[in-house]
Amino acid sequence: MTTTHHSFHPSRLPRCAAGALALALAVAGCSATAGGDEGDAERHVFAEAEPGAFPVTVEHALGSTTIEEQPERVVVIGWAGADLAVALGTVPVAQGVAAGIDADHYPWFAEAVEELGGVLPAVDPSLERGEVDIEYVLEQDPDLVLAIGSGISEVEYERLSEIAPTVAYPDGPWETTVPEHLALMGEALGRSDRAAEIVEEMDERLAASAAAHPELDGLSFLNASIPAEDGSVVVFSSADQRTHTLEALGLEPLPQAEALLAANDGASSFVLGLEELRELAPDVFVTVATDDAWQAALDAQPVFASWAPVADGRAAPIADPAVGLAFSTATPLALSWGLDEIVEELLDATD
Structure with missing residues (x-):
């Protein structure tokens, strides 16, 4: 195992007022526009970090990663991570192709991004599973790579970390549960309290459905x-x-x-x-x-x-x-x- 510490200082772009996601999970998001045009395809939606969230050092199976300030351009690698990022209020700039359907994004994900006022992320098959296309990740100019629900190797982790701070899985590859995934992602995005709330809300939703049937x-x-x-x-x-x-x-x-x-x-x-x-x-x-x-x-x-x-x-x-x-x-x-x-x-x- 290699322990590495990575930090970054993203430039601060204009922010907008927070919005709500009307899919049983309320999340707040803000958008940053690279060109200053609200209609620009470069608009990126991210949630305001909770007070005192940064800097933060996130521990994971392949090391520890220090994030100095709130990330704004996030690349997600692996299973389910893009869903969880959006639930936390951040729309990735790139993610894997939606597996199993004839579309780039799952319908619930597309609806959630629309509710947040974001732009659907770019997609690449290598970000879903298989060998990661490192050059593709570099082209996305990320300030954070989230590979929590992935199977990236230590070599891939090191190469990705040269591009941006990278957070891998907490234990073994492809073994991360949704609550574990949310907790680690919440740390990295400065939204730990919200991550815990989402788990609680989902548990309550399931319990209510069980009680009704x-x-x-x-x-x-x-x-x-x-x-x-x-x-x-x-x-x-x-x-x-x-x-x-x-x-x-x-x-x-x-x-x-x-x-x-x-x-x-x-x-x-x-x-x-x-x-x-x-x-x-x-x-x-x-x-x-x-x-x-x-x-x-x-x-x-x-x-x-x-x-x-x-x-x-x-x-x-x-x-x-x-x-x-x-x-x-x-x-x-x-x-x-x-x-x-x-x-x-x-x-x-x-x-």
Whole structure:
């Protein structure tokens, strides 16, 4: 591990009054315009830091990073980070391409940026996963790089740190939970109090939904993929954010699946064959699959089609791709946008 300290002193640009994000999470933002023109595509929206927030030294798995003043041009690398930055009131200048949909940005993200009066970030596939295009990051002229939900290597971290202060993941690559991600990002953006509030607000939203639907309380669930061509199924464990959402809604992980989790060293997912799957008996089977993909799985895999939760109509396949991605991403913005539809799918499986 290499411990590095990075600092920066961004130039101060004109700021505007704060605005509100009307997506169940209120965040304040200000915009800075490089050219002074309010219609300029170079307008950047960022939230005012909380009093005394800077300078700050952020500890993470690859070192420690000192940020002297409020960042204004933020590049986000990895999974879910752009969502969380916007929830905290800062619109990144660049981020990864939205995975899984035919668009550069997820719909809840685009709506949130519009509410803040910002410009949608530039996108590059290397910022979502894979080897980071360092030259592309350099071209964005960032004053902060947030790679908290990523898998960047130590070499990439060092190269990125030559461009701007860089904050990596708190523990292992690709292991950061949404609350951990928010906490670390809150430190880096000078919004730690707001980050804690967002977690609390999301917990309250989920608890309210659970209270409104007591019929879900105590039901056992298995959250997994539909079978692949070879019959293998990926089971998502209690270490996965999707499972956290289901638990918050009152459902309980299937004990048999938890035993399998222990046998797989606590991994966030593990693979089962169909014969192993049919030994499991959850009250509800939760998955993400379009109508066509669901029907194809039923047609191709008779064992799956005859598995009790599927045959008895106790399956909740989330068919809308965007809602399925909101469920998988499980950020406050995503869940605020898609929670009602997710709950409806669960209720349909319990009728």
